[in-house]
Amino acid sequence: MIYISLVFLSLAILFSLIRLxxxxxxxxxxxxxxxxxxxxxxLIVLVAYLLERVIYMDVSLVYALLGFVGVVVVARFLGGxx
Amino acid sequence: xxxxxxxxxxTIVLTAVWLLLTGSFAAEELIVGGFVLxxxxxxxxxxxxxxxxxxxxxxxxALLPAYLILxxxxxxxxxxxxxxxxxxxxxxxxxxxxxxxTDLKSDVGKLVLANSITLTPGTLTIDVDDDFLYIHWxxxxxxxxxxxxxxISRRFEGLLKEIVE
Amino acid sequence: MELxxxxxxxxxxxxxxxxxxxxxxxxxxxxxxxxxTKATTLGxxxxxxxxxxxxxxxxxxxxxxxxxxxxxxxxxxxxxxxxGRRADIPMxxxxxxxxxxxxxxxTQAAADKKRSNRADADDPQTAVKEANV
Numbered sequence: 001m002i003y004i005s006l007v008f009l010s011l012a013i014l015f016s017l018i019r020l021x022x023x024x025x026x027x028x029x030x031x032x033x034x035x036x037x038x039x040x041x042x043l044i045v046l047v048a049y050l051l052e053r054v055i056y057m058d059v060s061l062v063y064a065l066l067g068f069v070g071v072v073v074v075a076r077f078l079g080g081x082x
Numbered sequence: 083x084x085x086x087x088x089x090x091x092x093t094i095v096l097t098a099v100w101l102l103l104t105g106s107f108a109a110e111e112l113i114v115g116g117f118v119l120x121x122x123x124x125x126x127x128x129x130x131x132x133x134x135x136x137x138x139x140x141x142x143x144a145l146l147p148a149y150l151i152l153x154x155x156x157x158x159x160x161x162x163x164x165x166x167x168x169x170x171x172x173x174x175x176x177x178x179x180x181x182x183x184t185d186l187k188s189d190v191g192k193l194v195l196a197n198s199i200t201l202t203p204g205t206l207t208i209d210v211d212d213d214f215l216y217i218h219w220x221x222x223x224x225x226x227x228x229x230x231x232x233x234i235s236r237r238f239e240g241l242l243k244e245i246v247e
Numbered sequence: 248m249e250l251x252x253x254x255x256x257x258x259x260x261x262x263x264x265x266x267x268x269x270x271x272x273x274x275x276x277x278x279x280x281x282x283x284t285k286a287t288t289l290g291x292x293x294x295x296x297x298x299x300x301x302x303x304x305x306x307x308x309x310x311x312x313x314x315x316x317x318x319x320x321x322x323x324x325x326x327x328x329x330x331g332r333r334a335d336i337p338m339x340x341x342x343x344x345x346x347x348x349x350x351x352x353x354t355q356a357a358a359d360k361k362r363s364n365r366a367d368a369d370d371p372q373t374a375v376k377e378a379n380v
Contacts (some may be wrong), residue, residue: 001253001257002253002256003252004257004260005256005257005259005260005294006260008257008260008263008264009260009263009264010262010268011267012260012263012264012266012268012290014267015264015265015267015268015270015271016270018271018358018375019267019270019279021273025276025331025336027276027327027330027331027334028276028279028335030326030327031270031276031279031280031283031327032270034283034323034324034327035266035270035283035287036289036319037269037289038263038287038316038354039263039287039290039291041291041297041312041316042259042260042290042294042322043290043310044370045294045295045305045312046256046294046298048298048305048338049298049301049302049305052302054304054305054308057305057309057312058251058308059102059307060312061308061311061312061315064315064316065296065315068319068322068323070324071323071326072322072323075323075326075327075329075330075364076326076330078330078334078374079329079330079331079333079334080330080333080334080378081325101309102307102308102310102311103308103311105307105308116276157285157288157289157292158289159287160263160285161262161285161286163267164265164266164281164282164285164286165262165265165280165286167269168265168269168272168273168282169265170266173272173273173274175273175274175339176280177275177277177279177338177339178345179277179332179338179345185313196321196325197318197321197322200284200321200324201285201288201317201321204281206258206277206280206281206284206324206325206328207321207325207327207328208325208328209325213254218277218280218281218305218328220278220281225258236274
C-alpha cells in the first residue's frame, strides 16, 4: 500500500513539473513550485517512515518552511509591493 | 493589557513548539530553549498586539476544538468538491471575485477567517481591506456583500466571535 | 493502528495527485490555486497524520508539521492570488463578476488593453518605427 502511495506522489510531482515548465505566467510557475514543495515534504515524511529515521522529519519541516518563505517573497516581489 | 496577553500566548505556543521539536526535557535542551524563547520575544515585539486579539476564557478554550472540527469537516467537503470538478470532463466552473463583509474586528480574527475561507469549498481569499474580504469564488451564486457573507463566512464567524475579539 | 495509518497515507497521496491534476487541468491561475491549495493541504495533512499514527515515534513532529502546513499553505496561495490580481493577470473570459477591480481601479478591459499595448511594444517592427519617429 505504501508503494502505491509512492507511485501516486511521484505522479503528482510529475504533473506539477509539467505545469512548472508550461507556465504560461510566472504566477503559474510559482504555484507549481509551491505545490511541489508541499508534495515533496510529504514524500520526505514518507521516506523517513520507511527508513525509520525520525531525524528526517526535521528535514521535511525545514523544506516546507523554506518553500513557504520563498514563495511569499517571490509573490510579493512580482505583485509590485516588495 | 493586550501586549501582556500577546507575550503570555507567544510564550505558551513557542514553548510547546520547542518541546515537540526537541522531544526531550533534558536540562541543556531547556536552557537553549529559554535563550531562543527570549530572543524570539525580543524580535517579535511588533506582533504582540496581533496575538493579543485572542480571548482568554474557558468558553473560548472549550470552543476551540469545535472550531477545529468544523474546519476539518469543511476541508474534507471542499476536497471532494474540487475532486469532482477536476475529474468531470466538462469542468463545471463559473468563477468570479466577490466582496464579502465581515463582522470581525481584530486582525487575528480576520487572519483566521481568511485562512478558513481559503480552505472551504470553492472559495479563495485574495485580499483583506478593513471590513471587507475579496474572495475568488469558483461557482458564483450571489454577488452582493451581505448575501455572500451568509453563504461563505457566516458558519465560521459565529464561533470565531467567541474565540477572538 | 498501523493499518489505519497506511490507509491515511494512501488517501493523502490520492488527494495530492488530484491536486496536481487540478493544477494541470484548470484554465486560469485563480482556479488552479483553488484546486491546488485545498487538495495538497488535505493530502499532506492526511499523509503526515498517517505516518504519525503508523509509528508513534513520529507523532510529535508530525503534529508540528501538520500545524505548520495548515497555517502557511492558505497564506502562500492568497499571496500568489493577490499579487497575480495586482499584476493584472486576467481572469477567464466567462468570469461573472470582479468586485476587486473597483478597489484596484483597473477593470478587466483595462488589463486586456495594457496587455495588448505591451504586445505591440514587444513587436520589433513597431519598436523600429517608434525609434525612427
